Every structure is written in structure tokens, then in C-alpha cells.
Amino acid sequence: MDSSAPRQVLVCQHRTCAKDGAAQVLATLQQQNIANVSICGCLGLCGSGPIVVVLPDNIYYWHVTPKKAQAIIEMHLIGNVEIRSMMHPRLHPNN
Template identity: 65%
Template sequence: MQRQVLVCQHRTCKKDGSANVLKVFQAEPIPNVTMSACGCLGLCGSGPIVVVLPDNIYYWHVQPKEVTQLVEKHLLNGQPVCTMMHPRLHPDPSQFLS
């Protein structure tokens, strides 16, 4: 399955370090996954925001040191990281556990 990782690079997310988050993602190339900058995702104040498509999973307050966990668990093993999911968009992250 082709996945896409979007990292918001709009004003607030950028101020919160999203450029470094994107750099770490891009430093770990993964087959069938593209990693790109994107504009505002409408969740200002929750950033840096990372979205994994087509899974439609929104991660909030992502820090560079957490990227490896997202890569290993979600992108390579298909298990979303429930503790990092945006609670307003994913009020019951347990539905993603298998």
C-alpha cells in the first residue's frame, strides 16, 4: 500500500519545529512511502502535525525524537501509535489496535 506522510509547515507548526520533524522523516526513506511538507491542516496550536494517508491518522505535538517510533510502528508495521494521535480527531484510538 502506498502511503503519504504530510508534515505541516505552516506558521505555528513551523514555529514549533515541524521543519526538523520533516527532515528526520526524509532521512529515513521507506519503500512505498512519500514524505512531504504541506500547508495548514487547521489544527493550529496542536503542532507539529503529521498526517499519514490513506490511513487518515493525525499525530500531534510530534517531536523529531518521536519520528523513529512512528516509522517503525506505523509505517513499517502498520500499527498506529495511539498515544500520539490527536485526541479531538481520534477520541477512541483503541479502534486502531489489532
């Protein structure tokens, strides 16, 4: 994807992510007007959720809470700084 493309944020709402609080994470992210936020189905990372994906950056954040979602808004979406400590280690092994 083109790096100048607008960001899209996907929040898994499948079973385990939903059980782990994904609805609250989604609500927190939807309160900002920086990126298009939408729900998605299972990303195949069950047990690691809630999962938030920032596109086109292709960054997968795991175990996201509403507080961590606020950090994603402030640091990644506004500040353009990826939060390495919150990135899924299986998908981002060099963190």
C-alpha cells in the first residue's frame, strides 16, 4: 500500500477478542477522527486479543485495552511512532 494512503484501524470482534474486551477498545478508537476504524473478523491470533491492526502500516497490536488504545491514538495515529512494546511478537519478532 502507498504510505500516503489514509490509515485504517481494524479491531477484531471475534469470540475470544470480544470476550477479552474488544468492544471497549473499539469504542475508544472510534472516538478519534484520525483514521477509519472498523471491526473485523478473526485474524487467527486467538488468545492474543483484543487485536488492533493499523493499515497500511501493517502493525498488529496485541492484548489491547482501552488505555492502550488511547496510546495507539496518541503515539501511532497522531504522533506517527509505532509502539514496539505493544506489537505482537510473533508478527514483529525484532522488537
